[in-house]
Amino acid sequence: MAAHRKKPRKRPSYGTALRRAVTLALAGAATATTGVLDGTAGADPGSPAEQVKDEVDRLYREAEVATEKYLGVKERTRTAQGAYERLQDEAARRTDQLNSARRTLGSYAAAQYRESGIDPGVKLALSADPDRYLAGTALADRVGDRQARAVEEVRREAAGLERLRKEAGDQRDRVTRQQAELRRHKKAVTDKLGAARRVLSRLTAAERERVATAGTATATGPVAPAAGGSARARAAIGFAQRAIGSPYVWGATGPRAFDCSGLTQAAYRAAGVSLPRTTYTQVNAGRRVGRDELRPGDLVFFYPGVTHVGLYVGDGRMIHAPRPGSTVRIASVDEMPFAGATRVV
Template sequence: MGKRRKPSPPSRARLAVLTTAVAGGAVFAAGSAHAEPTPTLASVKEQVDKLNEEAEQSVERYNGFQAKQQTLQADANRIQDKVARGQEAMNELRTRLGAVAGEQYRTNGIDPGVQLMLDSDPAAYLERAAAQNQVVEGQTALLKQARDEQRRLDQDRAEAAATLAQLDSVGAALGEEKKQVQSRLAQAQALLNKLSAADRARINAQESAEKAKAAAQQAAAADRASRSADRPAADGPAAPTSGRAADIVKFAYAQLGKPYGWSRTGPDSFDCSGLTGAAYRAAGVKISRISQDQWNDGPRIARGDLQPGDLVFFYDDIHHVGIYIGDGKMIHAPRTGKNIEVLPIAAMPYMGAVRPA
């Protein structure tokens, strides 16, 4: 066996390269070992607020699809009932024609017109029978009635099919919008979960203070509603004491402290337009389901002419609405995770007001 050669030591240049590589690897390993920096409360709040606003936009779209779905379902039920009644009428006419055919068979044989009506599509009968001059005078009215009934039945069936197809489309859109709401709310919660324990405690304390404030406002609602209109309340003009506006405002005050619930119209939770709709129903007035439609439920009111009970709207796309209570304030259902509260209308991008009739 030959002698094993002792390896020569590395050169200075090679040592430098190896040292740099090892050092770089150590730095990389150290960097990868560090956890992501904890997000600041301000940055999380900004992102959560944005996600909640987007969720509220989706909620109003969801409400719109849901209202349309309910309307279409009612239409479909009505048309299907009409189809069922038409089919019953058609069956009765066919029975009568069958009796005519039976009588003719016992006498002189079945009239070709009656036989054709019983054996083929009534809609095609008239043209064929007219061309062949096969309708005898005694059966003309009955055959014409059957043809007209069949034509109405076909039209109703076509209308029912179109309505059901539209209902399926709206149902798919409703499901997709629900996913969007849930996704944004889940993202917002995931961001909150990244906060430090101290920041989460700070947020919880803030929410507890807001709930206590809302509970105090709710307790004072009866007292506020009973004050004289010419005696101002501690925070501004008193609410109206009688009439429709008083009923709207009184209802709104009674909901303070209840949780926001997306696509809810009460009685335990509300979204923004669900609250306004319920308040107006309490006063005997029906308004639309979603904020964008409520925007068209009455004449526009200038900001300087606002009165308690008016609807106040926010953001360019009118996706938020509240009930004006005077002194530049409103009662509204804010967003998921918060409760119905009193808030200055200047706190959000104000778009205008409406006073439904």
């Protein structure tokens, strides 16, 4: 996450809602008793604590949307950069070929220049061996054919190199555009996370902890998956279980910290299965299954736009990396709006 700056920062565009949440947070911190933030079950839906929680939840969800977009652009930028570098290598190779063809053509041109001042008839008359001279003339004709082919080779290599350089230039421009988009998405993430931190900073440490864990079921004991998961699915679950307690860090894929799709990618990588990086690409990485068909190892997705993912472990539970300020944990799949599921193996 971005470091706090000392200079004043421009208030986010959602300022009215944020100012209202901060005001409520201050009022809650000033008047609340110890039990105000005991959790969503006993909290008044209109209380300052619940208002703060709702605002923080919204900001974190928006940060997660921006994170997934950032990660997607990052993958495309990496691919485009690799393609550009391969084009550069090919252009260098083709340049060498063009230079070689030019040298061959140059040797033919030099030989022709050296011989151009003597009339063929004079050469025949002066030759001590006319038959040998005539044989040499036929050879010269063949050399002329090779020279014509050398000219064509130069033309072909030059045209190919020009097309390659144009393609490389287009790819370079694509990389530049994607890098700019990457910076925009990263700023969106850090702005949302910064806004959430500012809201939470108005609360005491105990209150922040209650807001962070409200409505979230956690467990640290062994996961006993229900029957039906494949061997690789069980291996992925085993990895995710060992990651319980690891901090959520946006953009992280392990081994000590994870974001939501980073955790599922790392879990299946440990099981020998390659998954793409983002939630909206992971959802298409296997076979879609209905909620009533879930088996241990399935990927479960949440929210419109498929912006959060967890690893199903059975009995209506999943292991996931919830959000900044939290850790990898076990939770109910009912905790968030269900969007779909995918069976990878």
